[in-house]
Amino acid sequence: MKISSWNVNSVRARIENIIKYLKDSSPDVLMIQEIKTEDKNFPYEVIKDSGYESYVFGQKSYNGVAFLSKKKIDKINKNSFKDKYNQSRIIEANIENKSKEIKLINIYVPNGNPINTEKYEYKKIWLNTFIKEIKNKLMKNKNIIIGGDFNVIPEEIDVYNYKKYENDALFKLEIRKKFRELINLGFQDIYRFLNKEKTDYTFWDYMAGSWQKNYGMRIDHFLVSNSLLSQIKTVNINKKPRGKVKPSDHTPIEIEIS
DNA sequence: ATGGCTGAGCTACTCAGA
Numbered sequence: 513m514k515i516s517s518w519n520v521n522s523v524r525a526r527i528e529n530i531i532k533y534l535k536d537s538s539p540d541v542l543m544i545q546e547i548k549t550e551d552k553n554f555p556y557e558v559i560k561d562s563g564y565e566s567y568v569f570g571q572k573s574y575n576g577v578a579f580l581s582k583k584k585i586d587k588i589n590k591n592s593f594k595d596k597y598n599q600s601r602i603i604e605a606n607i608e609n610k611s612k613e614i615k616l617i618n619i620y621v622p623n624g625n626p627i628n629t630e631k632y633e634y635k636k637i638w639l640n641t642f643i644k645e646i647k648n649k650l651m652k653n654k655n656i657i658i659g660g661d662f663n664v665i666p667e668e669i670d671v672y673n674y675k676k677y678e679n680d681a682l683f684k685l686e687i688r689k690k691f692r693e694l695i696n697l698g699f700q701d702i703y704r705f706l707n708k709e710k711t712d713y714t715f716w717d718y719m720a721g722s723w724q725k726n727y728g729m730r731i732d733h734f735l736v737s738n739s740l741l742s743q744i745k746t747v748n749i750n751k752k753p754r755g756k757v758k759p760s761d762h763t764p765i766e767i768e769i770s
Numbered sequence: 771a772t773g774g775c776t777g778a779g780c781t782a783c784t785c786a787g788a
Contacts (some may be wrong), residue, residue: 522777548778574776574786623788682788719774766783
């Protein structure tokens with residue numbers, strides 16, 4: 513079973529690239545973030561034509577997350593917790609694999625820049641609330657996969673020039689510590705777990721030729737609970753969609769579970 | 771280098787992203 517996560521930066525602006533990706537990569541479940549639309553304007557039909565059912569937690573203009581799935585998923589939950597501004601940043605579903613019930617959690621963590629503003633405080637509050645929620649969920653089901661745009665650069669190796677980001681909301685030590693706190697509940701950052709020394713990015717800014725220069729950062733992640741680690745066969749950052757015409761600034765990360 | 775580029779809402783320009 514293949515599960516992917518991709519911040520698409522508008523589902524409607526990206527629909528052709530998304531359809532192409534579904535065809536080329538054929539994930540069983542695709543978690544998308546930043547769909548930037550209300551549910552009523554979501555392109556359900558064209559996605560259904562590609563063989564995928566859509567489960568959407570949208571919002572006008574900003575944020576928004578969704579699952580696209582060709583396998584049966586259920587227990588869709590858009591009310592995991594209410595965040596400070598009522599933003600659509602988390603959706604959950606359950607999927608069965610090898611008689612294990614796995615909880616999939618699709619998140620879009622607040623960016624938090626610039627620091628010394630309410631946006632940064634919001635990011636910290638959001639992460640604290642999320643950590644608390646995950647603690648509770650683990651008591652009910654130890655099989656959890658969290659995927660999405662975490663807006664966290666975990667380590668120096670995960671950004672092209674870490675010195676430029678020491679006071680950035682994506683790399684500030686107190687934010688990275690929260691990421692670590694989450695992992696310490698019983699997860700692995702599966703990309704780093706399976707690639708100890710490798711440099712790979714999931715985001716390249718549209719500006720200043722960042723893609724061409726490979727000025728990127730690894731901020732889209734899959735956290736896999738320890739109970740599932742032995743079943744993860746591969747993890748892959750698929751750079752192809754980032755090189756296409758009219759791309760998202762993020763590219764998908766993919767895992768395969770036996 | 772607080773710039774650069776892209777999308778939504780809307781139709782001039784701001785907000786947000788990272």
